[in-house]
Amino acid sequence: MGDAHHVGVVGLGVISRAYLDTLVGHPRVRVTAVADLDASRSAAVAAEVPGVEALTVEELLSSPDVDTVLNLTVPAAHAEIALGAIGHGKHVYGEKPLTAELADARAVIEAAAQAGVGVGCAPDTVLGTGIQTARAAVEAGAVGRPQFATAVMITPGHERWHPHPDFYYTAGGGPLLDMGPYYLASLIHLLGPVRAVAGASGRLRGERVIGSGPRAGERIPVEVDSHVSGVLEHVGGALTTITTSFDGVATTAAPIEVHGETGTLTVPDPNRFDGEVRLFELGATQWRTLPPSAGYVDGTRGVGLLDFVAADEQRAPRANGRLALHVLETMSALLRSSAEGRRIELSTSADPPVLVPLTTAEDWRGRDAHSPPSP
Structure with a gap:
């Protein structure tokens, strides 16, 4: 299975607890660092979770011990953190929306493509x-x-x-x-x-x-x-x-x-x-x-990041950046159409990701299994 994928978390608000509950202790990922504008939050998480280091945001983005940055900041900061992570050669997975502004979302996707890193984005529900x-x-x-x-x-x-x-x-x-x-x-x-x-x-x-x-x-x-x-x-x-x-x-x-x-x-x-x-x-x-016939059984916030980490040349991440960009443009176009009173054609598109096969909680959580499920 190889070494665990190292994840650094930026933004330790309420939703971070749900992600940490899913990720900490998972055999395929390891949370190595956390950062928040409120340093006391970072210190509290580091004290609670063995092996986690409390860093500043910039230290986390540049840390050699982080492969993917989990961006849980407020939407207004999504673009800045994502572009910072990409600039340091990191993959980035963020909460929805991809960014607060459509132009910033396009910039994130373009920068990631140029850097050869991946972009993922909630929702993973x-x-x-x-x-x-x-x-x-x-x-x-x-x-x-x-x-x-x-x-x-x-x-x-x-x-x-x-x-x-x-x-x-x-x-x-x-x-x-x-x-x-x-x-x-x-x-x-x-x-x-x-x-x-x-x-x-x-x-x-x-x-x-x-x-x-x-x-x-x-x-x-x-x-x-x-x-x-x-x-x-x-x-x-x-x-x-x-x-x-x-x-x-x-x-x-x-x-x-x-x-x-x-x-x-x-x-x-x-x-x-x-x-x-x-x-x-x-x-x-x-x-x-x-009856349930597909999907991650008993899914929790963060399963999309696990899916993102498990993706390879045969399968793209399901909660991927291009889908998030298309979702954001669709919403932006609806609001623009409302303001301008006209039909608007979209410039982006996104193929539906590969269907998730019915995957037990034991399998996607990596328990009692020697390798991740192979969709």
Whole structure:
């Protein structure tokens, strides 16, 4: 199997715990260094995890003991950290979105290609049994030729529970940029890349009231549209109607539905790794639940990085940078279309990654196995 792949983590906020729980102790990777603008966070993680060194960001990016930089910083810092890692000859895997701005994302992909290093990006929830089982069903012809899909994400707003929700309502925020990567990555897995979009958006009110924490009752401004809808034209001919909103109370709509000539498939929440996939076939009288047939069983945050590390000349990483770039351009085009009132054609594309075979938790976690699964 060879030596473990060395990973350095930049950004030790809340999501870092989920990644560390997945990666620390895994036989195929070794977390060697951590860094955060708050040095006390780095020191706390280094004290907790044997063999981990607390470094400054620049020290980590240049460390000879780091092969891949795991970029868990805020979106506004994604480009700077990614380009810094690439400049030091490191692979980089980051949280979504790839970068905050489309031009920066293109620069990251171009720099990595020139340097001969890899770029990976969340979400990796789409590699779990929920989305992958749905994809396997579509590819097996369960709904016939796909005609159209719907994707729906509706909440009343994160300020009801988040003590510091300001960034959800400022530039770079909003429901599409916040949750869209999960839905769009799933739709590309299910129906292929997007060639053009048309969008419309609006906002329910100009300010929000924080509902919890030390700032409860404080009013914050809403500077971006809090409801974004649109139509995606997939290269294969299918159309997706997508709605992402912080302005609704609740919905009975499935997160994603795929409709074809001979059936309809309901797809679970793409922000989860698992979930129930149901099929209603033409002429049937009820829904049928499909057993898991593909995906990483009991997946957790970080499985995409493990998949990234395991990729080789025969298989590209599934949570890869080009897919993330295409997702970001799709979202950017929807927002631009909403502002300009016109259909916009995309300049990027991304082939759906290879389907994840049904892989037990023991296998992808490297337990009781002498080598990683071979998709």
